[in-house]
Amino acid sequence: MRFQDARRIFSAVQKAVRQAIVQSTSAPHLSLGTPTPAPPAQEPGAQERLSGWAARRDQILQAGAHGQQALDLYTPPPETEVPLVPRAPVSPTSALPEAVEHPAPSRTMGPSGGQGLPPLRVVGQVGATYIVAEGPEGLYLIDQHAAHERIMYEKFMAQRHGSGVARQGLLDPLTLHVGDALAGLVAQHLDELAAVGFEIEPFGGDAFLVRSVPSVLAGQDAARVLEEIVHGLVEERDLVGEELEARLVKMVCKRASIKAGQVLSDIEMKELVRQLEACQSPRTCPHGRPTMIQLSSGELERAFKRT
Structure with missing residues (x-):
């Protein structure tokens, strides 16, 4: 078989074969004398901190994977139900008493009438020591040890004045x-x-x-x-x-009580915060230390210069 332009056909085939060979062969990387930039120097102790955080991160991710730890938390006594008493028949001529509306109890008031806690949403844990929570008034950072101390103390005192300490x-x-x-x-x-x-x-x-x-x-x-x-x-x-x-x-x-440095699962953190909300004095531990610090929404906005 003869082609009208044999040289042109040969050149096209040669070029295609050369490209196929080049693409199928991994050419070694050649250094042309350009120095490879050295990695940035790490400050002393940086590697130790990174490895320590990596270990703690793995512990956090695995928290709860092997079952939840049972936390001994305070369970407030059930509210006493008021028995329903049948009303006496009302005479048509008797005056009806004026209806008095009783406001629903506020969740921001403690059982003893003191300042309590609003319902909080747990966000996470910092440093295996502090629980981060969100409330209607801003951000709450809760010391898990101090909070559990408060819960345990009120549980103990309730038992002492009840059936006795277990x-x-x-x-x-x-x-x-x-x-x-x-x-x-x-x-x-x-x-x-x-x-x-x-x-x-x-x-x-x-x-x-x-x-x-x-x-x-x-x-x-x-x-x-x-x-x-x-x-x-x-x-x-x-x-x-x-x-x-x-x-x-x-x-x-x-x-x-729970110690600082103890990793808690989401369920454990939520339960601890829920029990803290039920305490009479949730904002301080039995020794008087604060159980939490609070940053209002306004403080957060000012810190980020949003106002």
């Missing part, structure tokens, strides 16, 4: 040695310790036998908790009766 019996009673100098002090306050859930009896000399602890301390190191409480008794020598019991309750709640 106890957890020890399978093997704990023998606690407090030393001769403190044995008399502990023996003097066995009733107050019993009122907050510790069943303790003298065991001879400086030893005491611990048979039960408050149920909120289940799984905790009971010996260490009691050592802290005994030293607390030394610091609170002047307190007696209910004042001392309240102080002991605060010690127990501090020990049993």
